[in-house]
Amino acid sequence: MNNPKTIVVVGASRGIGKAIVQQLASQEENTIIALARNTEALAKAFSAFSNVTTGKLDLAKGVNEQLEVLLEQVTTIDLLINNAGLLVNKSFPTLTHEDLTLSYQVNVISVMETVQAILPKMEKNGGHIVNISSMGGVQGTVKFPGLSAYSTSKAALCSFTELFAEEYKNSPIKMNCLALGAAQTEMLNEAFPGYQAPLSADEMAAFIVNFSLTGHQWFNGKILPVSLSTP
Numbered sequence: 001m002n003n004p005k006t007i008v009v010v011g012a013s014r015g016i017g018k019a020i021v022q023q024l025a026s027q028e029e030n031t032i033i034a035l036a037r038n039t040e041a042l043a044k045a046f047s048a049f050s051n052v053t054t055g056k057l058d059l060a061k062g063v064n065e066q067l068e069v070l071l072e073q074v075t076t077i078d079l080l081i082n083n084a085g086l087l088v089n090k091s092f093p094t095l096t097h098e099d100l101t102l103s104y105q106v107n108v109i110s111v112m113e114t115v116q117a118i119l120p121k122m123e124k125n126g127g128h129i130v131n132i133s134s135m136g137g138v139q140g141t142v143k144f145p146g147l148s149a150y151s152t153s154k155a156a157l158c159s160f161t162e163l164f165a166e167e168y169k170n171s172p173i174k175m176n177c178l179a180l181g182a183a184q185t186e187m188l189n190e191a192f193p194g195y196q197a198p199l200s201a202d203e204m205a206a207f208i209v210n211f212s213l214t215g216h217q218w219f220n221g222k223i224l225p226v227s228l229s230t231p
């Protein structure tokens with residue numbers, strides 16, 4: 001049996017996040033806290049797993065306050081996966097101030113706030129924080145029209161990973177960022193109807209789970225491309 005781990009997954013109600021929690025939960029020694037806005041979907045997805053608890057978290061506002069309540073009884077967190085994401089697909093001139101602020105709030109600011117909230121629970125034993133970004137947020141990769149709010153916010157998430165790792169380089173807390181290529185999920189279907197991704201949500205989640213549980217032994221402050229599609 002592996003070491004028992006307490007794991008928080010943000011953005012767990014569908015797509016890759018749901019697959020991540022289901023795969024983590026199949027290792028019975030893990031205790032998982034699965035968070036998102038859609039509590040019905042969370043309850044349905046994880047009803048078969050006694051080692052998963054679910055909670056309602058809206059990353060659009062008041063993240064610290066919500067997490068204080070949600071994680072009140074949790075003393076130690078070993079792994080945090082910041083998987084939630086908001087994809088706004090709109091041509092640049094039509095982007096509203098709200099599109100921009102919400103994209104940055106959900107994709108970057110809420111991640112920073114979530115990390116602030118869990119740090120006291122990770123400081124003693126150390127742990128791994130994994131941020132889920134996108135290939136579009138990596139400098140020099142293929143870009144897509146309509147994604148300037150989304151991909152610039154994902155680029156900021158990559159940058160945050162490097163900055164956090166520098167600030168915490170003498171601590172036992174490691175942070176890495178996975179820049180994903182396409183995986184077949186609701187987000188992809190809504191943004192690019194008809195696009196066929198080379199990986200399912202389950203297949204992408206399998207890599208993320210394995211990396212999240214082990215990758216901090218070799219990586220810190222790294223932005224790793226995980227892509228069969230985008231060069």
Ligand SMILES: NC(=O)c1ccc[n+]([C@@H]2O[C@H](COP(=O)([O-])OP(=O)(O)OC[C@H]3O[C@@H](n4cnc5c(N)ncnc54)[C@H](OP(=O)(O)O)[C@@H]3O)[C@@H](O)[C@H]2O)c1
Pocket residue numbers: 010011012013014015016017018035036037038039041057058059060083084085086106132133134135179180181182183184185186187188197201
């Ligand atoms: N699929 C791809 O091809 C692809 C490619 C590159 C990167 N990614 C990244 O991979 C991650 C997962 O993507 P996915 O395709 O699985 O997306 P998805 O199907 O849209 O799922 C996104 C998850 O984020 C949660 N979420 C969104 N807004 C939220 C909010 N305001 N508060 C709390 N939770 C929120 C959603 O839950 P609720 O709606 O219930 O809140 C959902 O569980 C995202 O960060 C995405 O940017 C995906």
